[in-house]
Amino acid sequence: MTDGSAAGRQTGGMFAAIDSKDAEAFVGYLTEDAVFRFGSSPAVRGRDAIHAAVDGFFATIAGSSHDIKNTLSSGSTRVCEGEVTYRRLDGNEITLPFTDIFEYDGDLIAQYKIYIDIGPLYAD
Numbered sequence: 001m002t003d004g005s006a007a008g009r010q011t012g013g014m015f016a017a018i019d020s021k022d023a024e025a026f027v028g029y030l031t032e033d034a035v036f037r038f039g040s041s042p043a044v045r046g047r048d049a050i051h052a053a054v055d056g057f058f059a060t061i062a063g064s065s066h067d068i069k070n071t072l073s074s075g076s077t078r079v080c081e082g083e084v085t086y087r088r089l090d091g092n093e094i095t096l097p098f099t100d101i102f103e104y105d106g107d108l109i110a111q112y113k114i115y116i117d118i119g120p121l122y123a124d
Helices: 006-019 023-027 047-058
Strands: 030-038 061-074 077-088 093-105 108-115
Touching: 006 023, 006 061, 023 030, 023 047, 030 047
Parallel strands: 030 108
Antiparallel strands: 061 077, 077 093, 093 108
16 A cells, blocks of 8 residues: 555555566666665665665565555655565565665655564575
């Protein structure tokens, strides 16, 4: 679920890019010098570095599907709460809760922070 605002439509398109494992389309939603942090991983800066990091993650999963449950916006900040279902390379699926915080610079995301415990995805 996303709202009908421009940011809501943009966020929906960005999650669709993620779910189709399209790193090139994903980084198009970010500023050139964006900062991206996924869970407890170190922050990555810049589209090229983010593209490489996201491609590396995509190689470890068969796919994903995001279900946005709630969104909040204040000024240039947007928060999305939801669940992501990951399809592992072995064919099994796991659903995990997440919260994303986006800091916009105009129409693009300058900071993207994902709060998730990704450990269960890789557990035996």
